[in-house]
Amino acid sequence: MAEYEVRFDSHPEPIRVPAGTLLVEVAQQAGIEIQQPCGGQGRCGRCAVIVESGQVRRRSILRLSKADVEAGYALACQTVIEGDASITVPPPEAIQRRLTTDHIAPEAAIPEGYDASRAQSVRRVEIQLTPPSMDDQTDDWGRLCASFRRETGVERLNASLDQIRQLGATLRSSDWHVALTFDTGQNGEARLIRTQPADAAADTPLCGLAIDIGTTTVTVWMVDLLTGQVMRQASEYNQQIARGEDVISRIIYASKGNGGTELREMVLGSINGQIQTACERAKLATDDIVKATITGNSTMMVLLLGIPADIDVGIAMNSAGVVDPLPGVASYVGADITAGVLSSELRSSDDLTLFIDAIEEVWIDGGTYEPDCRVIGNVAARGICGSGLISLVAEMFLTGLLDKGGNINETLDTPRVRRGRHGPEYVIAWAAESDGAEDIVIARVDIDNLLRAKAAIYAGFIVLANSVGVPLETAERVLIGGSFGKYINVEKAVQIGLLPDMPWERFHFLGNTSVKGAYLALIDSAARDEIAEIASAMTYIELSADNTFYEAFTSALFLPHTDLSRFPSVEAAMA
Amino acid sequence: MSIEIPKDKWPGAVQTVTLGATAEQGGTRTKVVTIGGEQTLPFMHFESETPNRPVIAMEMSSSRPGGWSQVLQDTWGDVLDDPAKWAQACEQAGAELIVLMFGLTDADDNPITPDFAVQTVKAVLEATGLPLVVLGPGQVDIDNAILVPIADATKGERLVLGLCEEGNYRTIVAAAMANDHLVLGRTPMDVNLAKQLNILMTDMGLPRDRIIMDPTTGALGYGIEYGYSVMERLRLAALQGDAMTQLPLMVNPGFESWKTKESKVGEGVPDAWGDWAERGVHWETVTAVSLIEAGADVVVLRHPDSLTRVKESIDELMAAEPV
Amino acid sequence: MALSGIQIYKMLPQTNCKECGFPTCLAFSMKLAAKQVELGDCPYVTDESKQQLAESSAPPIRLITLKGKDAEVAVGNEVVLFRHEKKFVNRPGVLIRVADTDEKETITAKVEAATAYIVDYVGLDLKLDGFAVEAASGDAATFTAAVDAVRKSSNLPLILVGNDPAVIEAGLTVLDGEKPLIMGANAENWEAMADLAKKAETALGVEAGTLEELAELTEKIQGKGVEDMVLHPTGQGMSSSLALQTQIRRLALKNFRPLGYPTIAFAGSGGNPAKEATLAAHSICKYAGFVVLDTFSPELVYSVLVLRENIFTDPQKPIQVLPAIYEINDPKPDDPVLVTTNFSITYFSVANEVEGSGLPAWLVVADAEGMSVLTAWAAGKFDAESIAKAVKQFGVGDKVSKKVIVLPGHVAVLSGELEEELPDWEIRVGPREAVDLPGYMKSALT
Structure with a gap:
């Protein structure tokens, strides 16, 4: 097959590739990072590059205007090489994101009367061995096992060949005084995790990790298993975002070529980076971490663990430590939910409770901006987060800038309402008022996206309530988990019809319930068992299999809702 | 044996809407049409009187329609070339209402102008005393460009102007409000969308007695059951007291059925389809009668x-x- | 009335034992409410609950099955007033009437043609269900000869119509091992008719002008041991029949057993097929269990059978057309290939627009489980693989010389992958909406 040379403006050497190679692949070979928030489906337009010269074929030009194409723009994920070409990659948009979870770490109270040795399965014992002598020539391993049995009453200790090989050196260097870390596990058979000199162990905590992998954010808590104390909490954006902003995009990306491996490495990067930092700050080694519980939505779990799950997960911790991926229910109800149900104590309450989780952050495309939204860092924001958008749309709606269908009122006598490239738009800030070269606008398409997102969420509530035969309004408590929740202004969210209209005191924000559940499961075997029970007692309602969802969805595709009587407070506000 | 007949007593009723205005009422029509007012499901006379009967409208075009079935062309003959004569023929055939559709071009294939549109409407109004529904060709800019001057030129006639759709209702509603006309709102076969458009239009201050809704239907064999159920559901919601569904329903069995292959094609079809012309009329009739059973207040026909x-x-x- | 999932749940053990194959008792109850599983799948349900559930699931309208020589028609079992609530269960039987006063040749010709009638509608074979033979002569021998003539020309189920039990009984002698409907029993003849129905094991039609009379008759007839009945409310005109049919359905759904039977409507209108079409439409929409036509003409029967199919589709399920390659306007090998999904409305929109334009094209309908283009794409049912599979399966490559395939604009994203799947083909992206297809075909494909 013919080969061609592709030159990039930012790369000294031309890359030789066979005809028909996708531009993103060429860029990867050159080590040039191109964002693909939609996972390479040609939907988002963020991978646009400029073809300065040469022969390429654009399979799809969705998101590009005719003028864009004439100016040489092409979507790197949809364009193939058909001759020598020279490509300019525009500087990557700095994706400005606000780390939310670190501000809203939920209270992690140590359970009352916490006793590490009874509550969870990893233990550490100090053992003083009698050195071998002419009378006692038992081998090291047998010697250790005998002492271990005497000390703990546990009949059997299992270890790997490697652990046994290294045993001799440790025993001798520690003067036969060692600390054994082991997992009691099941059936009275313990499994050795680590052997250390006793005096070294005295200074190191027994560390565990509670890890929550969100589509957007990865959260890691480092926990002292002996006291139950949370030593550090950290959150970071999931690096996979560069390969798809939502779950579907990730799945699509994972199914292509080495996509799955790449995504796995990315999320491990996010997790292990935080572990390394935490270890450095706490002056610990990753080997000091002996146990981890992991939650996350089902896709994130699969992308991390792969199927089957019996491979080395790759977390930066003691390689003999216990890794416990928590159980979920179904493809859309993962361990993040079961852990969330645990930590929100949903099960111990008789109140009819609506628990909302997994509202991912809603972002809108660059070029739109909301005046009240704080700019993070010194960079002008390119998009706004969901909570800002909710406030903006609620205000536009109540002031009559938007009709109930989300249409911008073009008959208003203001230059701020005009026809833009994508239909009617409202100018939030003129170019002169902002640092940008262009006016900052919110377009009909942005509003449509928000409307669809909020309608899907609200329709979910309705279908769920209907399926168990209770009216949504009778929920006595609404628990909102997830990092997004904390920033939702309840009043505004009700005004656009995202949350049901009910007394505000019924709403409770819990923050990241998932990682809190992972924490409880980490330090408390009973809690871990309860998660398994929760997973088996939950009834999963498949929304998309139920045609009442479509009905509920279209009726929610309105501001605040087609049935205004469901939103009495909004009705009153409009009167 | 005595049986207690189950009778529904509904809290809601359909809005009564009058189309057309006589000279005393500020227009020039010799006949007006009143629809709606139902307080129960179609023809449940044992529960409540049905104050107004369903009305049959005939569809005609501003110039000879391009894609019409040969069966229709043969039936109507030369009047298809003259809107005024066509309107008269509709009236003679027994139509109670005329629906005048504008195409994108005139008889000479030139794009229609506002002036042409106004003249055509005036000619039809002169030729018949029936109330009139005027529909643009369905492209936002052209619809707005012709319907506004038509509304202005026929102030007080209580014409029905359309189509109002979710993304394009403001201009037409404003023109109707300023000139004492009515509007027709069309939504694609969905109860919620129909209701939403009514909310949007009434939010502009348009009184409910000046709105007719077209929830869209399919022809027999081509999705009629969707339209049928949407209409039944809209009517049930109206009777249950949902104000934003309490508007008369107008649907187009003529347009829908005459674009099907059954009605359009006479040759090379299965023998089991039977006689072409009779099949076309059956197709239109069965579609229309079924939709009347589902609650249609106006059916627009072609044959x-x-x-x-x-x-x-x-x-x-x-x-x-x-x- | 049918119970909701949560009501059923309350009658179950609530142990989440999973032995029924579902993860929780609630999940099982919801399946049970949707009638997708059997109560017997739960090993721990109590007898009391079993009985309660059985009562709640007894059909308010009796299922009546007529049997001919090699065909059956079943009606009844309906549970709702409106088709959007839940699927109408059994399509009404559509039958053709012949009278024993007709010439034998006329009867034979009509019955043979009607029996042979078959019409394809979206891949379904629509047919008539049987014949009603009317004892218009009042003479047993004449009637018997007419029934014999019908039976010799058709094996379909029969209705024997006449008020003289002796005449009907004579007609029944021709039939062997069948279950016809005989009608009708009225205030005068009901006892003899009931005895006959009991003896001959037929279903019995019951005729009266008011609900009271109908209910009284069915109770008395049931007292004679006849269970299978069909109601014939004999009101005059569409308004009256609509009222009666509606009231019968409403009362039956309230478990008023004396009217818990399917109904029959005669659409014959003195030889006026135009009127028959409207009456048949009316009866199919509003609750008839059997519809009897006088006229057999293909165009009439086609429209009536299609309406029946439409009204009786499951509103919860999309109607599908057969995945296949469809030829529109007699395409030649160098005409374009269009692709769409097998959701019926999607298919019709595309086929109608292209057909209306007069432009020839090959339309490949891929199996997307009856979803529209966007929905199917989002659900992963309409992707490059499924399109390529359809193209190969239907041998599209052998039919055309110009290998150009047009994708719906909504799935432009698939063009790259489809190129890989179909390397010999040129992939083009068409418009998003079917209505723009003719314009696109004229400007972009010629």
Whole structure:
């Protein structure tokens, strides 16, 4: 097959590739990072590059205007090489994101009367061995096992060949005084995790990790298993975002070529980076971490663990430590939910409770901006987060800038309402008022996206309530988990019809319930068992299999809702 | 044995809407049409009187329609070239209402102008005393460009102007409000969307007695059941007291059925399809009667024989015998 | 009335034992409410609950099955007033009437043609269900000869119509091992008719002008041991029949057993097929269990059978057309290939627009489980693989010389992958909406 040379403006050497190679692949070979928030489906337009010269074929030009194409723009994920070409990659948009979870770490109270040795399965014992002598020539391993049995009453200790090989050196260097870390596990058979000199162990905590992998954010808590104390909490954006902003995009990306491996490495990067930092700050080694519980939505779990799950997960911790991926229910109800149900104590309450989780952050495309939204860092924001958008749309709606269908009122006598490239738009800030070269606008398409997102969420509530035969309004408590929740202004969210209209005191924000559940499961075997029970007692309602969802969805595709009587407070506000 | 007949007593009723205005009422029509007002499901005379019968409208075009079935062209003949004569022929055939559709071009294939549109409407109004529904070709800019001057030039006639759709209702509603006309809102076969458009239009201050809704239907064999159920559901919601669904329903069995292959194609079709012309009329009639059973207040037809047959059914359905 | 999932749940053990194959008792109850599983799948349900559930699931309208020589028609079992609530269960039987006063040749010709009638509608074979033979002569021998003539020309189920039990009984002698409907029993003849129905094991039609009379008759007839009945409310005119049919359905759904039977409507209108079409439409929409036509003409029967199919589709399920390659306007090998999904409305929109334009094209309908283009794409049912599979399966490559395939604009994203799947083909992206297809075909494909 013919080969061609592709030159990039930012790369000294031309890359030789066979005809028909996708531009993103060429860029990867050159080590040039191109964002693909939609996972390479040609939907988002963020991978646009400029073809300065040469022969390429654009399979799809969705998101590009005719003028864009004439100016040489092409979507790197949809364009193939058909001759020598020279490509300019525009500087990557700095994706400005606000780390939310670190501000809203939920209270992690140590359970009352916490006793590490009874509550969870990893233990550490100090053992003083009698050195071998002419009378006692038992081998090291047998010697250790005998002492271990005497000390703990546990009949059997299992270890790997490697652990046994290294045993001799440790025993001798520690003067036969060692600390054994082991997992009691099941059936009275313990499994050795680590052997250390006793005096070294005295200074190191027994560390565990509670890890929550969100589509957007990865959260890691480092926990002292002996006291139950949370030593550090950290959150970071999931690096996979560069390969798809939502779950579907990730799945699509994972199914292509080495996509799955790449995504796995990315999320491990996010997790292990935080572990390394935490270890450095706490002056610990990753080997000091002996146990981890992991939650996350089902896709994130699969992308991390792969199927089957019996491979080395790759977390930066003691390689003999216990890794416990928590159980979920179904493809859309993962361990993040079961852990969330645990930590929100949903099960111990008789109140009819609506628990909302997994509202991912809603972002809108660059070029739109909301005046009240704080700019993070010194960079002008390119998009706004969901909570800002909710406030903006609620205000536009109540002031009559938007009709109930989300249409911008073009008959208003203001230059701020005009026809833009994508239909009617409202100018939030003129170019002169902002640092940008262009006016900052919110377009009909942005509003449509928000409307669809909020309608899907609200329709979910309705279908769920209907399926168990209770009216949504009778929920006595609404628990909102997830990092997004904390920033939702309840009043505004009700005004656009995202949350049901009910007394505000019924709403409770819990923050990241998932990682809190992972924490409880980490330090408390009973809690871990309860998660398994929760997973088996939950009834999963498949929304998309139920045609009442479509009905509920279209009726929610309105501001605040087609049935205004469901939103009495909004009705009153409009009167 | 005595049986208690189950009777529904509904809290809601359909809005009564009058189309057209006589000279005393500020227009020039010799006949007006009143629809709506139902307080129960179609023809449940044992529960409540049906104040207004379903109305049959005939569809005609501003110039000879391009894609019409040969069966229709043969039936109507030369009047298709003259809107005024066509309107008269509709009236003679028994139509109670005329629906005038504008195409994108005139008879000479030139794009239609506002002036042409106004003249055509005036010619039709002069040729017939029936109330008139005027529909643009369905492209936002052209619809707005012709409907506004038409509304201005016929102030007080209580024409029905359309189509109002979710993304394009403001201009037409404003023109109707300023000139004492009515509007037709069309939504694609969905109860919620129909209701939403009514909310948006009434939010502009348009009174409910000036709105007719077209929830869209499919022809027999081509999705009629969707339209049928949407209409039944809208009517049930109206009777249950949902104000934003309490508007009369107008649907187009003529347009829908005459674009099907069954009605359009006469040759090379299976023998089991039977006679072409009769099949076309059956197709239109069966579609129309079914939709009337589902709650249609106006059916727009194309073939004069269908009109006769559907009218006979309406006569029978309206006969309120004691039961 | 049918119970909701949560009501059923309350009658179950609530142990989440999973032995029924579902993860929780609630999940099982919801399946049970949707009638997708059997109560017997739960090993721990109590007898009391079993009985309660059985009562709640007894059909308010009796299922009546007529049997001919090699065909059956079943009606009844309906549970709702409106088709959007839940699927109408059994399509009404559509039958053709012949009278024993007709010439034998006329009867034979009509019955043979009607029996042979078959019409394809979206891949379904629509047919008539049987014949009603009317004892218009009042003479047993004449009637018997007419029934014999019908039976010699058709094996479909029969209705024997006449008020003289002796005449009907004579007609029944021709039939062997069948279950016809005989009608009708009225205030005068009901006892003899009931005895006959009991003896001959037929279903019995019951005729009266008011609900009271109908209910009284069915109770008395049931007292004679006849269970299978069909109601014939004999009101005059569409208004009256609509009222009666509606009231019968409403009362039956309230478990008023004396009217818990399917109904029959005669659409014959003195030889006026135009009127028959409207009456048949009326009866199919509003609750008839059997519809009897006088006229057999293909165009009439086609429209009536299609309406029946439409009204009786499951509103919860999309109607599908057969995945296949459809020829529109007699395409030649160098005409374009269009692709769409097998959701019926999607298919019709595309087929109608292209057909209306007069432009020839090959339309490949891929199996997307009856979803529209966007929905199917989002659900992963309409992707490059499924399109390529359809193209190969239907041998599209052998039919055309110009290998150009047009994708719906909504799935432009698939063009790259489809190129890989179909390397010999040129992939083009068409418009998003079917209505723009003719314009696109004229400007972009010629």
